Amino acid sequence: MSDSEEYRFQVNLSGMIDILSNHLYSSPRVFLRELLQNATDAITARLDSEPGHRGEVFVELAGSGENSTLLLQDNGVGLTEDDVHEFLAMIGHSSKRGGAELLGETSFIGRFGIGLLSCFMVSDEIVMLTQSASGGPSIEWRGRPDGTYTLRKLESSLTPGTKVYLRAKPETDLFFEAGTVELDLLHYGALLPYPIRLAEGGRERRINPEPPAWIFSPNLADVHRDEVLRFGEERLGERFRDFIPLRTANGRTGGIAYVLPHAVNLNAKRSHKVYLKRMLISEQADNILPEWAFFVKCLIWTDELQPTASREHFYENEQLERVRGELGESIRSELIGMGASDQQRLRRILELHALSMKSLAVEDDEFYRMIYRWLPFESTYGHKTLGELLDERRTLYYTASLDHYRQLRHVASAQSLLVVNGGYIYEAELLQSLPRIVSGADTRRLLPEDVSLAFTDLNAEERSATLQAARAADLSLQRFRCRVLLKRFKPTELPALFTLPEEAATLRSIERAGEESPQAFASVLGSLGGSMQGSAQSILYLNLNNPVVDKLFAGPPNAKLPTLVEMLYANALMMGHYPMSRQELALLNAGILSLIDWSMESEQGGE
Numbered sequence: 001m002s003d004s005e006e007y008r009f010q011v012n013l014s015g016m017i018d019i020l021s022n023h024l025y026s027s028p029r030v031f032l033r034e035l036l037q038n039a040t041d042a043i044t045a046r047l048d049s050e051p052g053h054r055g056e057v058f059v060e061l062a063g064s065g066e067n068s069t070l071l072l073q074d075n076g077v078g079l080t081e082d083d084v085h086e087f088l089a090m091i092g093h094s095s096k097r098g099g100a101e102l103l104g105e106t107s108f109i110g111r112f113g114i115g116l117l118s119c120f121m122v123s124d125e126i127v128m129l130t131q132s133a134s135g136g137p138s139i140e141w142r143g144r145p146d147g148t149y150t151l152r153k154l155e156s157s158l159t160p161g162t163k164v165y166l167r168a169k170p171e172t173d174l175f176f177e178a179g180t181v182e183l184d185l186l187h188y189g190a191l192l193p194y195p196i197r198l199a200e201g202g203r204e205r206r207i208n209p210e211p212p213a214w215i216f217s218p219n220l221a222d223v224h225r226d227e228v229l230r231f232g233e234e235r236l237g238e239r240f241r242d243f244i245p246l247r248t249a250n251g252r253t254g255g256i257a258y259v260l261p262h263a264v265n266l267n268a269k270r271s272h273k274v275y276l277k278r279m280l281i282s283e284q285a286d287n288i289l290p291e292w293a294f295f296v297k298c299l300i301w302t303d304e305l306q307p308t309a310s311r312e313h314f315y316e317n318e319q320l321e322r323v324r325g326e327l328g329e330s331i332r333s334e335l336i337g338m339g340a341s342d343q344q345r346l347r348r349i350l351e352l353h354a355l356s357m358k359s360l361a362v363e364d365d366e367f368y369r370m371i372y373r374w375l376p377f378e379s380t381y382g383h384k385t386l387g388e389l390l391d392e393r394r395t396l397y398y399t400a401s402l403d404h405y406r407q408l409r410h411v412a413s414a415q416s417l418l419v420v421n422g423g424y425i426y427e428a429e430l431l432q433s434l435p436r437i438v439s440g441a442d443t444r445r446l447l448p449e450d451v452s453l454a455f456t457d458l459n460a461e462e463r464s465a466t467l468q469a470a471r472a473a474d475l476s477l478q479r480f481r482c483r484v485l486l487k488r489f490k491p492t493e494l495p496a497l498f499t500l501p502e503e504a505a506t507l508r509s510i511e512r513a514g515e516e517s518p519q520a521f522a523s524v525l526g527s528l529g530g531s532m533q534g535s536a537q538s539i540l541y542l543n544l545n546n547p548v549v550d551k552l553f554a555g556p557p558n559a560k561l562p563t564l565v566e567m568l569y570a571n572a573l574m575m576g577h578y579p580m581s582r583q584e585l586a587l588l589n590a591g592i593l594s595l596i597d598w599s600m601e602s603e604q605g606g607e
């Protein structure tokens, strides 16, 4: 035991920098964010001991191309010699957290002790001149990516604070250009409460305007509507027309949810800009609002969430869960409020973002109750809101799939039957739960075969006149497990209606999969399908009100009848958007050829 020796891990700094630049940070551009954030933290630390202190950041650019340099100066707490050895030179060590506690609360943004290394993405040396506000000599520190550094005490004292100098590496001078730096400083620091000034080419200007009062008191936002909208356009790059103020109960997180001026895809990436302690930390936070809130893009400020080391996300912890819930609640209650007092506004939002509203309503009865009147649906009476549909009928029939709706649409409208399409996402669930939400309302799911109940049977005379032909027709589709029934129904233009009970539909898809799959799999599918075959028959209703069908069944069956019935069958499948099997496609193909052949024969016969 005793002859073992103890060694220390060595850190290969250039390897670490490589990891940071290629795997942690999205772009070298973030070095400015890290510097600005260190400056902000240093000012916050100084304010602790000197509450009246007025923080300032000064940035100066000089030279051009490969000789470009950048200075970022703050008047924060600065560093003593001991601090430099402890915090600057020890990677992963930070002055901003108590002990080893990485996730605890602090008043600072930084916590990992690695941010400064991001400067090595754009510069081969970091030069820091610093004077601690607690006294002691001024220090010059020079750090290099090979892991070495020098430290020198300066003869004259600087004013308290820190200056960081960087010289552009080849090919990174773009990040030192005045236009880029100005944009980035504004990007990251637009809400900082102290001035950031930029000097270059003999010019000096303030970059960040005074943050408006409503920013940290969202209840003032409504009074400054135009300003809030303009701010959203500047920071998020879109022209908005509406917004919802956000706040949590403890007031530590707030913001503005801008209502997107265009419809968005359900799967679209949701990215919000989040300011931590007033600095832009994350531009693509996607976990800070509930999933359903995909119709807004937000500017959010918080001092209670913890960013990950890349700063691009926030830790999924209880705090984030609470904040997410409360921000969602802000949106939800504003929408509910609109339902009561500003229906025009709610309607406008709903017209664009019905999908989002439906996804929220599915999960939240209270919300559904407040907004159901304005939710749009497709129906055989046209596009209407649920309120309008309920004004028409207290009992609503709906289909649960788009294909069912397509099949039923014509027959139902011809019979003035109000059928609502519940085939799009969330709709069938919403329609099913409607009676729970609205007293006196009733909804019933409709299948294509239910509509066939409204068909008129043939009378005894018609039945015996068509008996033989009907049998021949029925026989012609037996191999597709489809029964043929003669009825009369509206609309007369519709010759045939294909209906598929649930089991038959399952069997159809098993068979189609079997067609596509290799032999072994197909045989498994085959035996599976076989066990269902008895009960799974589809029905093709042929409409004797239709003149062509009527002609087809007048008199004894002729030789062409089976082919013509097969064509009606294929046509009805297509009308109902059913995927066709290879056998059915072949049927269609052969049928078309026969039709061409017959028409030519009859022309030749007529010549």
Ligand SMILES: Nc1ncnc2c1ncn2[C@@H]1O[C@H](COP(=O)(O)OP(=O)(O)OP(=O)(O)O)[C@@H](O)[C@H]1O
Pocket: 034, 038, 039, 042, 074, 076, 077, 078, 079, 087, 088, 093, 094, 095, 096, 109, 110, 111, 112, 113, 114, 115, 116, 117, 162
């Ligand atoms: N401008 C500054 N003024 C005073 N101290 C500074 C300044 N910049 C850096 N430091 C010191 O150097 C330490 C390391 O900084 P670095 O940016 O690497 O990490 P951090 O800010 O602590 O954490 P993070 O990696 O989360 O940004 C800081 O903890 C702080 O003590």
